[in-house]
Amino acid sequence: MCAERPSSPRSAIRQFLFSLQSPARILVAVSGGSDSTGLLLLLDEAVKAAPHLKISLCAATVDHALRAGSADEAREVAALCASLGIPHTVANWQGDKPKTGIMAAAREARYRLLAEAAEELAADLIVTGHTFDDQRETLQMRGMRTEQVSSGIADAVLFDRRFWILRPLLFSTRADIRTFLEERGVPWIDDPSNEDEKYERVRMRQQLTTDGGMEQDIRAAWEERLALSSRGAEWLDRHFALHGGLLGHVLPDGLRQDQAVLDYALGRLTAVFGGQPFVPGRAQMERLLPFAVGREPGRMTVGRVVFDLRRDGLYLARENRGILPLVLRPGEAGVWDGRFYACNGSPTSIVVETGSSPRTGMRGEYFERLPKAAWKRAVASAPALTSEGAPLSEESVRRVDLMPYFAPFDRFLTRFDFIFADRLSAVFATAPYAGLPLRSIDGKTI
Structure with a gap:
């Protein structure tokens, strides 16, 4: 779904619809902001122009109840959907809100509520209005933390093993989407939190500079991640064994493979066996990898996992501390x-x-x-x-x-890690992950 340069919103949506497996019912996540409102209208226009695709729309608005006026904004979105003949529901984030980590908690609640709405409205997939501007901000934030090339926001993420969340406007700009809305005479809601400098993303937005090569960098990073996932899956087949569903075992030959593949696979196995949603940081992996490929038997603990290096390979199991009932x-x-x-x-x-x-x-x-x-x-x-x-x-x-349960994959699984995660499901004899609801990506059949 990506392009080598920011694409017009209309062409991005047409390409997206023709890439979908059909028939399909799409749940559009609409907050009322320009990006999601543009997504809704672009999809409505394209779906009505191509009835032979057998694609229908429904929509949902998540009211986080974090500021005054959010309920009124949800009602405005509902009125817009009614005018277009699109079924719509409002999902409310109820209960106490955390005093810290509010953005992460809101994101978790938002996707949970969208998945519930998709079930309620019998949708097959969910789409969100993330844009190229969001991608640039994310890359800039991650660039502050690491020198590695980041793949940024994924164009497709499987949530809770159930619903694929797709982002068809990820390579279209916010300015182009707003131009489309202005041409249609459709207003949008500006969230005041988008100007609040206490949020890192807002600060990054204000510091952004144009980088003409960013699209190519993202494309290259995506291809690299996909290749690593595929090679990591092959590595699992050839060099990894699971004993009793509890003890991992990397065979000696597996420790002599390409370091990039070993880094990828061991990092994700560490997260799985340690029950952590993220792979260990670079400093931890720089400790683990030399130990794993060394010839001296011994033990090392990284990411709540004990690595036991022996002549017949590397064993890994959850350490016996900090396991709560x-x-x-x-x-x-x-x-x-x-x-x-x-x-x-x-x-x-x-x-x-x-x-x-x-x-x-x-x-x-x-x-x-x-x-x-x-x-x-x-x-x-x-x-x-x-x-x-x-x-x-x-x-x-x-x-x-x-x-x-695979902590780094079972809640949010990007398509970049899908091949590896699906192969790991086979190793653990669990159900496979739901496949992408796409016939093609970037015009290539999948």
């Missing part, structure tokens, strides 16, 4: 330690914690061949189910869904 009432679901998803279908409250587990009963010649210390460490980090201090009965255990 998770209490689930009947009908509740949650993620334990960032590593396991649990849904309590039993009639009593349960606790997911470490302790005696059916996994400890794994015996036989296969498990006896594993390094005892490494296997013991892995088993000690396994989930166990209890209720009122006692192990659950076999009947209750059958009513609890417990499955691996």
